[in-house]
Amino acid sequence: MVEAPLAASTTVTAAGPLAGLRVVEMAGIGPGPFCAMLFSDMGADVLRIERTGAPPAPFVDVVGRGRRTLALDIKQAEDVDLCLTLLSKADVLIEGFRPGVMERLGLGPEAALQRNPRLVYARMTGWGQEGPLAKRAGHDITYIALSGALAALGPPDRPPPPPLNLVGDYGGGALYLAFGVMAALHERQRSGLGQVVDAAVLDGAASMMGVFTGMLASGLPMSQGSNFLAGAAPFYRCYACADGRYVAVGPIEPQFYATLVERAGLDREVFLPQPGPPDWPKMSEKLEALFLTRTRDEWAELLEDVDACVAPVLELAEAAGHPHNQARSVFTEVDGVMQPSPAPRFSRTPGAIQEPLRPAGSPLTDAFRRWGLEPPTTP
Secondary structure, eight states, X not given: OBOXXXXXXXXXXXXXXXXXXXXXXXXXXXXXHXXXXXXXXXXOEEEEEEETTOOOOSSOOGGGTTOEEEEEOTTSHHHHHHHHHHHHHOSEEEEOOOTTHHHHXXXXXXXXXXXXXXXXXXXXXXXXXXXXXXXXXXXXXXXXXHHTSGGGSSOTTSOOOOOTTIIIIIIIXXXXXHHHXXXXXXXXXXXXXXXXXXXXXXXXXXXXXXXXXXXXXXXXXXXXXXXXXXXXXXXXXXXXOTTSOEEEEOXXXXXXXXXXHHXXXXXXXXXXXXXXXXXXXXXXXXXXXXXXXXXXXXXXXXXTTTTSOEEEOOOHXXXXXXXXXXXHTOEEEETTEEEEOOSSOOSSSOOOOOSOOOOTTOOOHHHHHHTTOOOOXXX
């Protein structure tokens, strides 16, 4: 075990509805760390296990906030035993290795649940624990490609654009993993037993396509350029403005679309009623010309006080300065790093960023003692 010198402050603020919950996180990338951040933000005591000698993150690791990191060589028997000791005290394990890796390390579900039958063993993969692709490499873009989600994105004359890693890793992966863990913890209250949660990005992304499978069954178009929620409709897409920036336009309901027409000073004879699919291309051209007559911020000022469902498309660096985001403290600054505040919000037990970002090897003595364990001897 590697432990860094004591930092100036090691105080952990146990806040949020999950205060008292103990989580072991096997360090990884993508949805696993993001899920662990969510638990930490809600008050859980998360201890991350990192591979000894692992390189630091190539950027500020906001997703790694709120927990301490224990550097171990989990190929060594004594460090495997330390992991199992931690799991004997934990409520939840989050791991994101390929199927079979944890078993080969001696840390699979059978070994862990034997030490702690109440443990919720949360497994995060791209393809799932079984199936022809289970052991194949992949990333967010490949998982959502197989779910049907990627094919519905973007204009019809270009390849589908990857939607960052929001749809797969974070939406279909981390959030479904967190939901699975909470469901297993709820069931544990009845049975007294933990269980394995098998969360796959593919499964979650497919689940999020539920409403669209219903549209497909009803004969509605789902391909690129034809789905009204993917930019095909003139009243649900983004438009370029005079300054080269963009506005997001989304008045799906007829009354909101009518408000847009009225406030923008458009010819009611031309733009009303709300156009159907045959008129979408022609109406999109007209609105493209309209939005080029003002800057993004001029459109925002004109339309923000009415129900026209229009908003400026903000760069991430701009978002924290928007008045609404400031009023709700959507973003917060910790040690000079602007980052999203914990979400969602609670009336009695609000979440909080438990402590600033800390490098691997930050002091662990207090963390072990909170778990009822004596800290290992530092070599």
